[in-house]
Amino acid sequence: MLTFALKRLGLAVLVALTVSAVSFSLLYLSGDPASAMAGETATSADIESIRTLYGFDRPFLVQYADWLFNALQGDFGQSYYFKLPVSQLIADRLSITMLLGVCGISFALVTAIPLGVAAAVRPNSFIDRTALFISVMGQAMPSFWFGLVLIVIFSIQLNWLPPSGSGGWKNFIMPTVVLGYYAMPAIMRLTRAGMLEVLNADYIRTARAKGAGEWRVMFKHALRNAVVPVVSLAAVQMGFMLGGSIVVESIFALHGAGYLAWESIGRNDLPTVQALILVFAGFYIVFTFLSDLANAWLDPRIRVG
Amino acid sequence: MSAAASPPPVLELSGVTKTYRVKQGLFSRPKPLRAVGGVDLRIHKKDVLGLVGESGCGKSTLAKILLGLEAPTSGRVMVDGREVSGQDRTLLARRIQPIFQDPYSSLNPRKSIEDIITLPLVVHKVGDSASREQAVSKMLDLVGLPQRVRRGYPNQLSGGQRQRVAIARALVMKPEIVICDEPTSALDVSVQSQILNLLGDLRQELALTYLFISHNLAVIEHLATRVAVMYLGRIVEEATAADLFAEPRHPYTKALLASVLTPDPSMSVPDTQLGASYPNPIAPPGGCHFHPRCAAIRDICRTVPPPHVSDAKGHVDCHLYAERTQAA
Amino acid sequence: MASNIDTLAQEIQGPSPAALLRRRVFGHYGLLFGVTVLIVIVALAVLAPLLAGQDPYAQSLVARMKPPFWMEGSDPNHLLGTDHLGRDYLARLLYGARISLAIGLIAALISGLIGTTMGVAAGYFGGRVDLVVTFLINVRLAMPVVLVALAVVAVLGGSLQVVIVVLGFLLWDRFAVVMRSSTLQVRGLEYVNAAKAIGCSTRRIILSEIMPNILNNLIVVMTLEMAHAILLEAALSFLGLGVQPPTPSWGLMISEGKQMMLFEPWVIAIPGVALFILVLAINLLGDGLRDITAPENRS
Amino acid sequence: DKASDTLNVPFTKELESVDSYFNSAREGVILQRSIWDGLLFSDPETGEYKGNLATSWEWVDNTTLELKLREGVKFHNGEEFDADDVVYTVNFVADPANGAVTQRNVNWMKEARKVDKYTVQIITDGPFPAALEYLAGPVSIYPNEYYAEVGPAGMGLKPVGTGPYRVESVEPGKHFVLKKYEDYHDSPKGKATIGTIDIRTIPDVNTQLAELFSGGLDFVWGVPSDQAEKLEAMGRFNVVNESTMRIGYLEMDAAGRSGADNPMTKRAVRQAINHAIDRQAIVDNLLKGSSKVVNSACFPSQFGCEQDVTVYDYDPEKAKALLAEAGYPDGLSIDLYAYRNREYAEAMLSFLAEVGIEANLKYLQYSALRDLRNNGQTSLSFQTWGSYSINDVSAITSQFFKFGGEDFARDEEVRDWLETADTSVDPEVRKEFYAKALKKISDEAYWAPLFSYNVNYVSTEEVEFVPSPDEVVRFFQVSWR
């Protein structure tokens, strides 16, 4: 168990390092950070002085090593734009993104799993077709467009929900739906496929032969087994969702990490972008790790050798 | 029968071992699993060597080693007295061909029957398309399939027919040795008998040598000239079919024979005298691997691996016979 | 009075795989719908110059923001109205289909090539290769796609080519994952062993024994990734870091139309619905392909 | 809204820092005017200078300006305002090492000296006629003790000034709350009337409008003309349009920095481009409002902005002829760089295409574009310049024609004339030399000046607001109706 955890941790660190190296080289090898820092009205002399001040004239590898060394100590440098420590900035913005992510994935799970189960129990029934329809729609609906449509309907036409901001729970309804709907189809399909497969499994017949009722069969025997891959998927989706919150946050003017990322790209605020990529990657890694643990807990074949 | 005068065996294994590393749980480190442990075996021309043993004892692994699909961890495989590992794999492929257990997965579903049967010819660049066409016709006749199946696909055939296609593919290169890994265990009895008859006929016609793997002793008795009994990766007894069935020596062989259920309504289900526990191949029992289930167990069996007792009839690995020979 | 036992016993051969496939295709309404819509869209895209009748780039500042035909004040010359520069919306929509299709197709091809190579290599060779590929897949999955794509496009400058290449190099993960597991599955089947025992070269085994049997999965992933790429391009363009104007990309049209969406909802509705239908059709096609090819019927 | 005496307004951009010396955004200027005061105040209507934190001022010599300070002014934190504050602020920001973002705003000052508690001298770095404009604009006075303690970062998070509004809270980049400063001194700015200003950053104009519809915002500015028209038509909102000092222009690489064989080095080509674009159509259909076509390389109201220059009217035929004359009878292909107003750029693409110039739009982030410009790689770019709302032509021509990184004309004659004008304190001399320079710029068609920008201010009917041409929203002049 411990060696497993250590191994996973080692792998996770390696993944994170690679991600950071790739993104660092992508970002820093092209574009001029000094100019980005200088702001819109700077002169070339301003830029030159910034270049030497921040050491952008040093060799690339030195810069990376320097960055990495500091990053390992939790110091992602200063935002070029806000002139604030990036870690503080991200910590500040992350809460909204996390909240959004948690709401989104909860929404996705709460809708997807019952639908998936219901669809699997009665394949080709009305409910199955409805579920399929919902998921097909969800996959084809561009989320930025969906968000705009929701705003037009619920904020402008009906005036039920505020179109932007993060002041109260009402602000989170539309973003949650948009973000959750993006992740829902995959989870629903996997639940359905898993349940279908599990319901055809011999041990379900065994349970029925014992005289277990349908609900018991469905929830105690089938879902427990079908949910194992769903956990992994949900973790992956959660990771994607944080990364995908860019679109949603920018539509609903939520000042979360995703929006920060988008703005920072536009502002060439490289330390922030770099740190955000790493943070999102870190979340993905953490979630998949947690899902592995959850799966081990759910599936004794993994847990006990 | 006289071992000394006979030509060298077409196929000879000495000390062949195959160890896999398997992971059990997510949290455990891989452990070695000795699927085949120190197997010595000789197959002579036109022999049918029956290989029996229970599931997981390493029969298929042995077959894969012979086919060159797996490299043995140690030991030597020799064909016509030449060691295989140095030989070109294509050369080996010309002489040894397989027939697998599952007629459903042994044929590529995307290829027509004709393509499946000619594949060996194409790979080894034998003949031109016309001669290959002829070869297919001949093979189809040989295995008793109508000519019209040649443009069909595997999913259009029944299990027995598929197995015939597999046999045709195995024989189209005119190999000397055919490795049959449970070729009939997925088939119904009525089809099984067709395939067994076919295999018997082909052997006569083409002077083939078979390694015939099965766990159905009745089938083995019907077809084999020699029989090797395998238990947990080792050959525990080997003898001619007649000898083995007339006088099984190893307690495991005895149990195997006892558990053959002949369709005789006057008999009831036999008591094999075997223990219920099936050993874990990852942590095989010490001493004689068979000792936890053996009806004739002695103290020595728990600690000391059994000796290799050879005589004119074949060989048996068992403490019982070690003493007897010593005493004699 | 031949009962079917007599006839069926004669007929040893069932339907061929092709016939079976045909039967399943025509029994799958989602697939048929997807294919039909896709064919229509492709036809529209190909025939855009004929159908549009107008230059999608021709602007007329005096004829801006004309509404589509179902609204008052529409112009019969501009069935779907005009955009903020007075360009014909229908023409832009039709030419936009070309962009979306091209992006989807080429990006999926690039990523398919990368992902399939990696996945098949990992699945077939296993061991170290598998470790490395799995690691790369992990790295790729850990990278937030939208963010990285935005960043890279921002750095390289947005053009059709850049967007296609960036998407192509970012979306290979699913190919790799699916191809790896499919290959693993097929590799364990007896006919691959049989091919090895026959003496087939590794190349032949991969190309003619394994690939044909995982091709269906490849095609399914291809369609899904195509849809994914189209959506991503639209999202990037929407965020202003994708294809550049005046290219009539649908995402860009939504982005530009967003300005007026509160007053003239049709401006975003038209390209939005077009995008939705295209992606829907491709997804239905992919789902359908998966359904009809998934369980290889065993007799 | 009026009921809660809170004006809800959006910022479009995330403001990097509230400290006005450490941001370069319009939003920063808006906050600066409300939170801090300058020594002087420039009446937005007349342009006349009035005393604010200073009560009188006088040039002691070419480079020394002496000011008498207002007494009894208190900063929001209670600190008293006196000469030390001025001296500290000026000396801090004038030192390039402290990294004030927009050096131009402060680098004309060498230092400040305290004469007595309420008298200071500001020493300029050479003669600088526009000094008063800057003192009334970007140069605001910070409390010396507080600033010394917290520095720019602290000032950004918890700003303290003397202005009509004090800062209640700052969530960097996201949310700012201003409260009316009850003890505001008797400034020409006047006291604020609205109690609370609540500013949220909402990047997208649409979202801003959606919020306006649903009552989340009271006042929005920078609304594109199309939407403004629609909003006006709805009758629920006040829509006011006001011109700004920002002008748009095409910058052409006459100097051949991007390559000696660059077509833009040919005067005929540059003139052709001038003739090719129907600026009036763009103004009428896209910018609308109070935007105007500009012909000279500056905003007409700026001091020294000569209007009597060569005018290139819209004439595609002539453009084609000029192109043919320059050796491009079949037209040419070129990259057009731009960083804002994509739709205007797109419209220009189309006009250029009509005369045979196939322009590929390269729409970049400002900073990326500036890199290219400074490296001399943009042969044709669509630029805009707002002159920091400084009503003096030096804020534009001197930025772009004095051989800086953004000078693609590299005309020595123009540079020398501008130098003379910039450093002279005699208005007539300045006028004369600016006119010479601007005429040559026009004749040589170094730029294609396009149009001036305008801003639409949209508010609910409760809000009373009078815009000024400098694009700066003065919250203290907004009131409830």
Added chain:
Amino acid sequence: MSEEPILAVEGLTIDIPMAQGTLHAVRGIDFELNRGETLCIVGESGSGKSLTSLAVMGLLPKRLECTARKLAFCGTELQGLPPSAMRQLRGNRMAMIFQEPMTSLNPAYTIGDQLAEALLLHRRVGKAEARTRAVELLGKVGITAAESRLSQYPHQLSGGLRQRVMIAMALMCEPELVIADEPTTALDVTIQAQILRLLVDLQREMNMAMILVTHDLGVVARVADKVAVMYAGEVVEQGTAREIFENPSHPYTQGLLRCIPVPGRTKPGEHLGSIPGIVPSLIGKVEGCAFRTRCDLAESACAKPIPIHETEGGHSWRCIHSHMDRMPA
């Protein structure tokens, strides 16, 4: 005879709607089973054995259409019984053992949980009591150290052990009828013999009726009191084991018996008997004898309805030939 049969099936028919038409998987089969008796259903793959046993348990998938003139358990007609009543019978008075020990146990729960569940569902007992019973039964099916096995998961057991657990699970409530669907097919020969022996012993001990589904004639001969031979969805021959093996009367039964090599009886290397051809498709209309396409003795009359011949000993077969050349015993 006087006693009511524990299971009486008459005219059981199972139709499966398929894309290509209706699959007549089971076509009107009859059998009866008394207390303490063992009935073996034997037949080739796809002949409908499993469907028949699932039909008795009421476990057929819903989309299959199952009808019967009579389907009575201890006199209670099972058709039309409300699901809750059917559940009360299942696992309680009739139990089933499935073919695949590897997949028939839920991988997510311990052996103990799964064993106890059967009892907890039907008896008012506590967890502890259910555990005790589980340990007791595990002992009975020959599992040593039963106590420690309770907390193990299925994947930790070998196939033979799992099948023993399955048997123990079926017997938890001491059912009157056990249906074992090929309980030993997936097992090794040695273990097969052990499991069969265990089943037979327990059946005697508990005086249960048992239906054993198999395709292994060897098993049938050794275990059965009564045998039903199925071919293509029909019972083609039925009778006591002795009758069937010594007097096989249907050409199919005879063919089957000739196909299998029997040590000591068939000569090594000699041709085995065989049945040519393949099983016909049962999709669409099926008339006459399904075996006629493979039968040496087929005549045109075989395409017409087939009479059932019955002897006094209860031996019956479905063939146009009433008196066949009997196989030499």
